[in-house]
Every structure is written in C-alpha cells, then in structure tokens.
Amino acid sequence: MNLEQESSERDPLEQIAELFLARRRAGENPALSDYERQHPDLAADIRDLFPALLMMEEGRACVDKAPAAAPAAGVDTVRRSARLQVPPGASPEQVTRGERIYLGQASNGTCAGCHGSNALGTPQGPPLDRNHWMWSDGSLAGISDIIQKGVLKPRRYQGIMPPYGGSPLSKEDLAAVTAYVWAVAHSDDR
Numbered sequence: 001m002n003l004e005q006e007s008s009e010r011d012p013l014e015q016i017a018e019l020f021l022a023r024r025r026a027g028e029n030p031a032l033s034d035y036e037r038q039h040p041d042l043a044a045d046i047r048d049l050f051p052a053l054l055m056m057e058e059g060r061a062c063v064d065k066a067p068a069a070a071p072a073a074g075v076d077t078v079r080r081s082a083r084l085q086v087p088p089g090a091s092p093e094q095v096t097r098g099e100r101i102y103l104g105q106a107s108n109g110t111c112a113g114c115h116g117s118n119a120l121g122t123p124q125g126p127p128l129d130r131n132h133w134m135w136s137d138g139s140l141a142g143i144s145d146i147i148q149k150g151v152l153k154p155r156r157y158q159g160i161m162p163p164y165g166g167s168p169l170s171k172e173d174l175a176a177v178t179a180y181v182w183a184v185a186h187s188d189d190r
C-alpha cells in the first residue's frame with residue numbers, strides 16, 4: 001500500500017490514528033511524542049485525539065477481554081462528539097443522529113462522500129467546518145434549506161450537490177443532519 005498516494009485522498013489524522021491503534025493492538029507501545037514529531041502540523045490534533053482513542057481502547061479491552069479487532073471506525077465520532085456544540089433549539093441526540101446520517105451510517109446519508117468524513121471537504125464538495133457559508137446565513141433554517149434544495153449551480157466546485165445529497169431524508173433526518181452540520185461548523189476542533 002502506498003501511503004503517500006492514499007494520504008492525498010484521506011484525512012491524514014485519521015490515517016495516523018489508524019496506524020497508531022494498529023500498533024497498539026499488535027502489542028506495541030508507540031510514544032505519542034514520536035507521532036507529534038513526525039507530523040508537526042498535526043501535533044495539536046494528535047495530542048487531543050490520541051489520549052481519547054487510548055481511553056476507548058482500554059475501555060473496550062476491559063469490557064470484553066477479546067482482542068480488539070474492530071477497525072478505527074470511531075475516529076470521527078470520538079473527535080467530534082467529544083466537543084461538539086449543540087445548536088440552540090436542537091438536542092445532543094439530534095447531533096449524534098445527524099453525524100450517523102452524515103457519515104452514511106444511517107438513512108443512506110451521502111454527505112461524507114463529497115464533504116469528507118471530517119467535513120474538511122473533498123474535490124467533490126466544500127468544507128463545512130468553518131462557519132463560512134456561500135449559500136446561506138449559516139442559521140439552522142438556512143443550512144436546512146440548502147441541504148433540501150441542493151446546489152445545482154455550484155459557485156466553486158465542478159460537480160453539483162443534488163437535493164438531500166441525492167438520498168431523500170425524512171423531516172427528522174433533515175433536522176438531525178442540519179444540527180450536525182451546524183455543530184461541526186461551530187466546533188473549535190481544528
């Protein structure tokens with residue numbers, strides 16, 4: 001596997017986290033400081049994220065003594081839900097549900113495919129984590145409206161965003177994914 005190639009497509013932090021966890025699971029004890037030194041631009045994220053991952057790993061190891069075979073699928077979830085701000089008028093449950101839809105883990109959500117699993121954007125769709133908006137005032141109503149309509153004439157990107165990202169959502173799911181997008185945009189997790 002060529003890491004250099006792969007890293008252009010995937011969130012580098014997520015990749016490093018997966019490698020880190022893989023080494024832990026293999027019984028090694030890699031030092032955080034090594035990772036910080038090797039990836040100075042991500043050092044702050046590594047310091048934030050990795051201790052949380054370790055806690056999760058240890059929790060899991062205690063709960064079931066079985067070897068932890070699951071892939072690092074929780075990376076985004078840990079990174080986000082630990083510190084997400086819940087939008088006014090929405091509930092933490094909505095944000096959690098919205099995250100699952102966003103990531104395609106519920107209701108056939110498509111968002112991460114174009115906006116990236118960490119909402120950092122991809123060549124198919126803009127970042128959603130900055131609270132700078134091209135298409136709305138950034139209110140829940142505004143964000144919800146654009147998700148519902150999609151963007152048929154993008155300003156910067158080549159491809160379009162179909163309504164609901166291409167996979168129709170119920171009212172509840174629309175509200176949940178809207179709450180999640182708002183929450184990501186207002187988190188200081190960058």
Ligand code: HEC
Nearest residue numbers: 110111114125133134135136151154155156157161164165
């Ligand atoms: C097929 C790719 C694609 C999918 C799938 C997709 N989007 Fe988009 N999205 C885009 C593009 C392209 C734009 C507009 C960029 C531009 O105007 O240049 C956009 C714009 C947006 C905006 C407005 C951003 C702004 O700056 O105002 C939001 C919010 C948004 N998408 C959320 C979502 C959510 C939530 C989902 C999942 C339900 C989703 N998108 C699925 C491609 C996609």
